[in-house]
Amino acid sequence: MFNVSKIRVDFPILNRKVNGQPLVYLDNAATSQTPKQVIDAIVDYYSNYNANIHRGVHTLSQEATEKYEQARIKIQKHLNAAKPQEIIFTSGTTHSINLVASGFSFLLKKGDELIVSALEHHSNIVPWQMLCERTGAILKVIPMNEEGELLMDAYYTLLSDKTKLVFCNHVSNALGTVNPIKKIIDAAHKVGAAVLIDGAQAAPHIKADVQALDVDFYTVSAHKLCGPTGVGMLYGKEAWLNKLPPYQGGGEMIAEVTFEKTTYAELPHKFEAGTPNICGGIAFGVALDYMNAIGFDTIAVYEQELLDYATEQLLAIDGLRIYGPAKNKTSVISFNIAGIHPYDMGSILDKLGVAVRTGHHCAQPIMDFYKIPGTVRASFCFYNTKEEVDVLVAGVKRAISMLL
Structure with a gap:
């Protein structure tokens, strides 16, 4: 009960x-509140094993690393991703979308087409407009009706062999509309386009199965589902993540550095430059545990x-x-x-x-x-x-x- x-x-x-x-x-669509179980996990981290991860042989570093990577696996299982390395920790959905947009700036050419829905949050509009300015790609929009639903017949007519990427939210933050993302994904794949789904608003209400959806990229912010602010994740199919270049350069995302050449780390670290929000990632996993228990x-x-x-x-x-x-x-x-x-x-x-x-x-x-x-x-x-x-x-x- x-x-x-x-x-x-x-x-x-x-x-x-x-x-x-x-x-x-x-005001839960802006941010959810945080249960004591998650607050306790944050206090526990800073009280008992605060240390940088992946870089130390000492006990605190090893404990923090283990907890952080356990959280990645929790997210992987929650979304039914095929592999843990398909989960990239970010600062949130906006960061995740910008990461993908940055990568596609190396893959697009003038005249390529991108499709966005009329129901998007600005964070799933502006990065793609910036991408079009950089590459000469063209942005097209799936229209909506008075009920706040996408006009799917219009979407199908927008698709062509020029379409390279489709992006749409799973749930509208402004209206609450649940979009038919499986139909959107399947139709895009028929013309060879990749699909990014903004799952920020869906995550508190819907447990997405990324393999069943066959989605290429899916984003979530922890603070929408009882977790802390400043941390989120990007799911990407391994093949796509391998195609995209690193988003940022720095520590952690490298394999070897010389002044002549740098080689990059394998997934997921290729996209996780610098010291991450370690406590946030761990607390993200605890928040998922809490909601899945309900x-x-x-x-x-x-x-x-x-x-x-x-x-x-x-x-x-x-x-x-x-x-x-x-x-x-x-x-x-x-x-x-x-x-x-x-x-x-x-x-x-x-x-x-x-x-x-x-x-x-x-x-x-x-x-x-x-x-x-x-x-x-x-x-x-x-x-x-x-x-x-x-x-x-x-x-x-x-x-x-x-x-x-």
């Missing part, structure tokens, strides 16, 4: 008050209940519009009240202890599509409750009475 009250005990921050009110944290299927069922309940309660408010009511979505609701700026709504909710996100959510093209400056975004996690939804709804009604 899923016991949300018991789970909430694991998250110390949920006990605090904001502006004199109990915290209702509904069970992603269990999480999905509970979060769907929260989403359905919140959707019903919010739509009962006159003048409220939810953007992106896609048939398949995760626990994200982006909404506005006619005549009220989202920032004003968010500010009043904060005074009531309710943390939501307001603005364009680093997805400005989506807001331009709807011809709005931004939305109020409430995003739910497995530690949220229906009672917290009620607080949100009451807060929205109070804000309306104050602002209209």
Whole structure:
């Protein structure tokens, strides 16, 4: 049985008050909260075996190295990657995407085509625009509809033998839409294109199987699924990672260095220059252990209940519009009240202890599509409750009475 009250005990921050009110944290799409088990792992690292990895024969270094590489294996198994060396530790999804974009700058030529979806976060748009500027490649966009879903027929017509890379998020951070990534991947492969999937928003809700998806690259940030900030990972098929040149030069990523020539280390170290976020990587693995102990299927069922309940309660408010009511979505609701700026709504909710996100959510093209400056975004996690939804709804009604 899923016991949300018991789970909430694991998250110390949920006990605090904001502006004199109990915290209702509904900004999980920006970052999730951290359970005590992960916090304890961070404290344990710095208290007991803080040392640099892969470089020392002393005990602390060996202990840190073992824990760090165990975390890599945990991520590999979580995503069902074929080999541990297909998991590259990064500082997060943005770093991971830029790593791939940098590598493809050596593989593309003028006139090659890249395809991006209209639902992307800026971090899965801007690096590719920069890549096109460097190489002369052409960026094409899969359009979306009013429901916040991609127009797949339009996508199929964009594909050609000129298409070299397709990139798309698994889940929209702004709307919660779950994209049909298996169809996107399979169609791209038919024309010989590689596919990168931004899994940052999917990771807390969906346990991706990279081999079943047959995806070429998949990215995740730890802080989206109960881990620390400043660490993430890039999954890449071994063949693709071997094709790409190193992203950064420095220690750890070398095999041999002379002033005449440097040779590079084997995977995964080829892409892991310098001292990494050792503690973050270890804590990432602990966060995965925590969420897998609860069970992603269990999480999905509970979060769907929260989403359905919140959707019903919010739509009962006159003048409220939810953007992106896609048939398949995760626990994200982006909404506005006619005549009220989202920032004003968010500010009043904060005074009531309710943390939501307001603005364009680093997805400005989506807001331009709807011809709005931004939305109020409430995003739910497995530690949220229906009672917290009620607080949100009451807060929205109070804000309306104050602002209209």
